[in-house]
Amino acid sequence: MTRKPLPLLLLAVTVFALGTLLPCHAKCTAIGVGKAASADGTVIVSHTDDAGNDASDLRLVRVPSSNWPRGSLRPVYRTRDGFPRIVSPSRGKGYLPRNGQREYEPLGYIEQANHTYAYWDQDYGVMNEYQLSIAESTCGARTLARPLGEDGGKALLDIAELSKIAMERCKTARQAVQVMGDLGSEHGFYAEAVFADSGEALILADREELWVFHILPTPDGASAIWAAQRVPDDQAVVIANDFIIQEMDLEDRENFMHSANMVSIAVDEGWFDDSGNETFNFFKTFGYEPKEFDPVLGLYSGRRMWRFNSLVNSEYNKSADPYIGYTPSQCEHYPFSLKPDRNISVETLFKVLGDHYEGTEFDLTVGLAAGPFGNPNRFEGHTKGTKALKGGFERPISIYRGTYSFIAQASASHPDYLGVTWYGQDQPAGTVWAPIYAGQESVPESFLWPKQSEFSLDSAWWAFNFVNNWIQLGYSKMVGDVNDARAELQAEAMELHALVVKAVAWIPIKSVAVAVLTRMSNKFIDKLTKSWWQVAFKLVAKYSNGLVTTGEDPGERTGPGYPNWWLKAVGYTNWPPADPGKISSYIH
Numbered sequence: 055m056t057r058k059p060l061p062l063l064l065l066a067v068t069v070f071a072l073g074t075l076l077p078c079h080a081k082c083t084a085i086g087v088g089k090a091a092s093a094d095g096t097v098i099v100s101h102t103d104d105a106g107n108d109a110s111d112l113r114l115v116r117v118p119s120s121n122w123p124r125g126s127l128r129p130v131y132r133t134r135d136g137f138p139r140i141v142s143p144s145r146g147k148g149y150l151p152r153n154g155q156r157e158y159e160p161l162g163y164i165e166q167a168n169h170t171y172a173y174w175d176q177d178y179g180v181m182n183e184y185q186l187s188i189a190e191s192t193c194g195a196r197t198l199a200r201p202l203g204e205d206g207g208k209a210l211l212d213i214a215e216l217s218k219i220a221m222e223r224c225k226t227a228r229q230a231v232q233v234m235g236d237l238g239s240e241h242g243f244y245a246e247a248v249f250a251d252s253g254e255a256l257i258l259a260d261r262e263e264l265w266v267f268h269i270l271p272t273p274d275g276a277s278a279i280w281a282a283q284r285v286p287d288d289q290a291v292v293i294a295n296d297f298i299i300q301e302m303d304l305e306d307r308e309n310f311m312h313s314a315n316m317v318s319i320a321v322d323e324g325w326f327d328d329s330g331n332e333t334f335n336f337f338k339t340f341g342y343e344p345k346e347f348d349p350v351l352g353l354y355s356g357r358r359m360w361r362f363n364s365l366v367n368s369e370y371n372k373s374a375d376p377y378i379g380y381t382p383s384q385c386e387h388y389p390f391s392l393k394p395d396r397n398i399s400v401e402t403l404f405k406v407l408g409d410h411y412e413g414t415e416f417d418l419t420v421g422l423a424a425g426p427f428g429n430p431n432r433f434e435g436h437t438k439g440t441k442a443l444k445g446g447f448e449r450p451i452s453i454y455r456g457t458y459s460f461i462a463q464a465s466a467s468h469p470d471y472l473g474v475t476w477y478g479q480d481q482p483a484g485t486v487w488a489p490i491y492a493g494q495e496s497v498p499e500s501f502l503w504p505k506q507s508e509f510s511l512d513s514a515w516w517a518f519n520f521v522n523n524w525i526q527l528g529y530s531k532m533v534g535d536v537n538d539a540r541a542e543l544q545a546e547a548m549e550l551h552a553l554v555v556k557a558v559a560w561i562p563i564k565s566v567a568v569a570v571l572t573r574m575s576n577k578f579i580d581k582l583t584k585s586w587w588q589v590a591f592k593l594v595a596k597y598s599n600g601l602v603t604t605g606e607d608p609g610e611r612t613g614p615g616y617p618n619w620w621l622k623a624v625g626y627t628n629w630p631p632a633d634p635g636k637i638s639s640y641i642h
């Protein structure tokens with residue numbers, strides 16, 4: 055029987071379908087490397103924060119440690135995009151109300167801990183004073199919940215607040231999984247309002263262990279379903295906006311954790327049949343699978359997973375099929391984790407974070423869409439409205455809307471305050487990562503500029519963002535200059551880190567050590583900001599007006615024009631037109 059669809063229903067369905075393709079808040083990539091898979095024995099998590107349509111608060115904020123009186127409550131806020139992220143007297147002076155700001159109204163409260171640890175905070179908690187480190191990636195899920203007070207929502211906690219609570223309360227990844235999971239179960243968990251983004255994943259590192267954590271709402275929106283899997287020490291993982299935990303050994307408590315309701319809800323909802331002896335598969339059970347196969351969604355995740363895995367493992371590179379999207383029904387083609395050919399260094403990860411599929415068949419620096427100068431950036435937004443076309447571009451790890459990225463290294467071989475987070479401003483492909491320490495007490499003002507709506511020469515973010523935008527006037531012409539400058543400053547950053555570790559090792563008093571490493575890091579950040587504006591100003595002079603100007607003497611200015619392949623593609627060689635009458639209109 056066929057029925058005429060109601061126009062309104064059709065509209066709603068269309069809007070919903072498009073909604074699933076839109077970039078939502080923080081579609082990020084997260085990477086983890088176990089201690090026996092890293093070049094220096096550290097446990098690594100890495101995150102690119104690829105905030106979506108809304109503006110982001112750009113500050114890297116130090117939340118200090120605190121003692122709390124008995125009976126204190128911890129306010130829980132509704133995550134807000136843009137600046138200010140939070141206004142609260144409860145999170146140290148970085149988040150105090152300033153310039154007429156009003157304290158945010160909490161969504162609710164949970165019991166406060168007696169003592170909370172200091173940590174670096176951005177959209178999510180980054181690294182705390184015990185080196186607990188967290189990378190995040192929003193995932194599709196089968197359930198969706200709304201926060202308290204919104205459309206009848208019943209959930210109190212989102213992943214931003216959970217990650218911050220983990221920073222405040224936990225020293226180890228395993229403990230953080232339990233704390234976040236229990237709080238999500240008790241108070242309810244919510245993520246975004248579309249199924250393609252209604253779940254969340256984290257990768258957590260401590261001095262010894264690496265864990266993957268997944269969480270989604272219960273079908274009633276009032277609690278949470280969660281699971282976690284320990285990553286083998288000699289392996290690496292990547293999450294690209296879909297759950298990666300697949301088959302779970304529910305007896306193996308050493309390597310798997312999960313909420314008590316996980317299997318029973320799956321059975322009740324008919325998502326998992328426990329009558330046979332099928333192994334429980336988390337992604338198959340709880341991952342989001344659109345009713346109609348959606349190649350965009352599957353490849354949005356799958357392509358980045360394929361890329362990371364093939365960059366670190368040559369066997370995988372040889373055998374994997376990049377055309378198979380990563381969806382619950384096709385997940386067996388993607389491993390949970392992989393052993394890299396070579397132990398992964400921070401430098402390797404810098405390259406991975408800046409990747410646009412260079413050298414592969416998906417290389418974004420080539421082809422007509424890259425324009426005459428190989429621009430790898432592909433803007434989104436065309437999926438909206440009545441003119442929306444079916445199609446898509448590759449989604450690279452380094453994307454134009456990336457606001458920050460980091461590589462956090464938790465180390466068992468030195469004191470916790472020397473745990474290092476390599477923190478980079480704006481899109482990873484054009485950044486330099488500065489060392490920020492777990493025990494560090496502050497960053498300079500240049501790392502605290504808050505706004506994307508106001509330009510400032512005092513801001514490190516704006517320096518990197520400016521260059522990442524200016525370079526698009528002639529990417530292939532400028533990228534060499536930019537990468538040379540990056541390499542030089544990154545090498546300086548690495549030398550500084552080696553120096554800090556050496557210098558601080560001699561200092562027996564922790565407070566003195568912390569003061570020294572804070573000063574050394576801050577001095578470098580100030581220099582980095584100044585240096586990057588110098589890079590920007592040089593590029594402006596050298597590449598204005600489509601020319602390359604290196605000096606004032608004759609011959610020190612060239613006009614490279616456009617490449618021949620592009621001129622042919624845009625009809626340059628069809629001029630003048632065959633009908634000479636048409637030429638007159640060109641002659642003035």
Ligand SMILES: *[C@@H]1O[C@H](CO)[C@@H](O)[C@H](O)[C@H]1NC(C)=O
Binds near residue numbers: 396
């Ligand atoms: C990687 O590191 C582990 C542990 O540090 C070491 O045993 C192993 O030999 C290293 N592998 C390679 C390929 O260097």
Ligand SMILES: *[C@@H]1O[C@H](CO)[C@@H](O)[C@H](O)[C@H]1NC(C)=O
Binds near residue numbers: 166167168
């Ligand atoms: C705080 O400390 C008290 C007394 O030591 C203890 O009973 C209580 O459980 C602690 N609360 C939390 C949230 O850790």
Ligand SMILES: *[C@@H]1O[C@H](CO)[C@@H](O)[C@H](O)[C@H]1NC(C)=O
Binds near residue numbers: 329330331
């Ligand atoms: C359980 O698995 C075994 C081996 O794969 C199979 O032979 C058996 O039929 C399965 N039992 C059920 C009840 O599905």
Ligand SMILES: *[C@@H]1O[C@H](CO)[C@@H](O)[C@H](O)[C@H]1NC(C)=O
Binds near residue numbers: 364368371
């Ligand atoms: C992957 O394999 C292709 C084809 O064999 C090769 O050209 C490419 O360099 C390899 N990539 C990596 C990252 O090893």
